Amino acid sequence: MSRKILLSHGGGGEETQSLVKELFFKHFDNEILLKMEDAASLVMESCKIAFTTDSFTVTPLFFNGGNIGKLAIAGTVNDLVMMGAKPKYLTCSFMIEEGFLYDSLEQIVISMRDEMTKSGVKIVAGDTKVVPKGGVDGLFINTSGIGEIVYDGISAHNLVEGNVILVSNEVGNHGACILAKREDIELESELKTDCASLWKPVEALLQAGIKVRALRDATRGGLSAVLNEWAETSKVCIEVDEIKIPVASEVKGVCELLGFEPYEFANEGTMVLCVEAGEEEKTLAILQTFEETQKVSIIGVVSQKYPGKVVLSTPWKSKRFLEPPKGELLPRIC
C-alpha cells in the first residue's frame, strides 16, 4: 500500500519531527533550516529588504510543465524580483489533507528544491499542518519571502509619457494549460505553463544599467490587470499594439473554444516591463538571451491620451479599451 500522510504527521510530536527530517530537511537542506528553532535567525547583507507572501491553492496539483511546488517557489521569488530585490530566504507552510500520498508530496518537494536553484533562494523556516479528510482539498502551500533590494524605485506609480512597455513572454500559457487540463481538452501540441523564476533575466537587466520604471509579473488577471493597474495608479494612458502581444496558437485556440481573452489569463513566469524611452532595444536584446524570456516583445507606449485607460490597437487598425478583468475567470489558478 502507498504510504499516506496521517493526522499525526501534523501533530507537532514525534511523527511530525520524522516527516520534517525525512522529507523537508532531506531536500531543502541548508544550515539555517537545520537549526530547528521557532524562527530562522538571519544576517542580511543589506537592511533594505522586500517582504512578500503567497498561498497556492491551484487545482490540479500537477499540470503540464510544473506542479504546485514549482509554482509556490517561482511565484514568491517573482514577487520579490518585481521589487528589484534579490531573493534570499523563504518560509514554507504545508496544509495537507489527511490521506495525501507521501510520494506525491515528495515529488512536489523535489520540484520546489529544483526551482530554488534557479534563483539561489533558500527555505529557512517551515510549518506543517495536516487537516482531517474534507477540510482541505489535497494540498495548499504558502511561501513567504524576503529579498535584498538591489535596485530602488521600481513602482506602479512611476509610469510617465514616453516610457515603453514590454512583455517578457507569450501571455496566457499558465491559465490555458490549467483550463485545458481541467476541461480535458485535447490539444494538438504540448501547451505548457510558463511557470519560471525571473531573477536571472531581471538581474541581467539591472546589471546592464537598464532604467526600469515598473515591473510586474502578470499572474491573476493577466496582462490586462497589470496594464490597467499601472494606468490607473500612474494616471497615464497605456497604448498597446495588439499584434505585438505574443500569444501561442494553442492559447488562442482554447480562448476561442471557451470564449476567453488571453490577456486576462494568468501567467506564472511572464512579466510586464516599463522602461525609459531609448532603453527598449537593449532590454529586448538582454531578455532574448534567457530561455524564460526569449519571446519578449515591445508591445506599447505610455501617453496621456486617455489617463487611467489601456487602449488596444487591433490588427484591423481600430482601437478599443482593454478593460480590467472582472469576476472570477478561473478559480484556483494559482
Add this chain to the structure above:
Amino acid sequence: MSRKILLSHGGGGEETQSLVKELFFKHFDNEILLKMEDAASLVMESCKIAFTTDSFTVTPLFFNGGNIGKLAIAGTVNDLVMMGAKPKYLTCSFMIEEGFLYDSLEQIVISMRDEMTKSGVKIVAGDTKVVPKGGVDGLFINTSGIGEIVYDGISAHNLVEGNVILVSNEVGNHGACILAKREDIELESELKTDCASLWKPVEALLQAGIKVRALRDATRGGLSAVLNEWAETSKVCIEVDEIKIPVASEVKGVCELLGFEPYEFANEGTMVLCVEAGEEEKTLAILQTFEETQKVSIIGVVSQKYPGKVVLSTPWKSKRFLEPPKGELLPRIC
C-alpha cells in the same frame, strides 16, 4: 441577506481590490501596506533578523477568549519573540471558502488588528485566495513574520546543568478550551484560551538583563513536547516538580473526563523559560507584573541524571519519565 465572500473576491480583479481596500486596508492601515506593490519594501534597523511562518487551521474559528485571527497574530509574534526578536512586520494570507460570511471575516480582521497593538507589529503585505465551496473548511490564515534580533543566543541547544526551568502561565488552557467547545462540554466556570502575544513580558526580561538560555512557546505538543525537545537537543535531564506546574481546575476536569494529560495540551500564549541559576526569582518577579504571565511558576532544574529525558516528581514523591507526545492529540488545535 448577509453579505458573503464570493469567488470573484479572490480573482485578482476589481472585486479583490475592493475587498482588500474595504476590509483589510481599513483595519490594517499603515503606510507600507497601502503602497500595494508586489512586495513590501522595508528598511530594518538591524540586519540581524528572525523569520518565521505559521498556518492556522483551527476549528472552531471562534472560541472562548479569541478566534483564528487573534491566534494568527499571537502565534507568529511569539515565534519571533522566542528567538529574542522584536516583532516588526507580518505578511498575512487568507484562504477563504466561497460563501464565508463577510461579517465573520471582519470580526476576525478586527481581532487581528487589536492583537497587533499588543506588540506593535504591522501587517505589510497580504494575499487573498477564495476557494470554491468544499475546497477548504471555512478559513485558513497564514502569517509570516520578521523581527529584529535584540538578544542573541537563545537556543534549544543551550541548556546546561544547574539552569532553572519556568513556565509562564497555567498549561493546557487553549487545548482544553477548544476541546470543550468541540465536544460541547458544559464547564462550571469560564475556561478561556491563553492566547496572547508575549513580546512585552519578554522585552521586560531582556531589558532587565536576565540571562535567558532557552525560550519556547508551548504550542502543539504542549509543555511535554518543549521539555523533551530541549532535553534531547541539549543532551541534559530536565527534572520537574509536578506540583509546581500550574494547571487550571477546569483543565484538570476536562483531562480526567477525556483521559488526556494537560502537559500535552497546546497553549497559545504560554512559554517555557530556561534561565541561569540565580536568575529565577528575578524572572518570576518581572513576569508576575504582566497579566499574561502573572501565574508564572518555577517548575524544575536541569541536571545530568538521565540525559535526553524529562523526569517528573509526582506529589506522592514517586518519579516518572514525562514521555514526548505521540500521535495526533487534537487535530486543528491551531
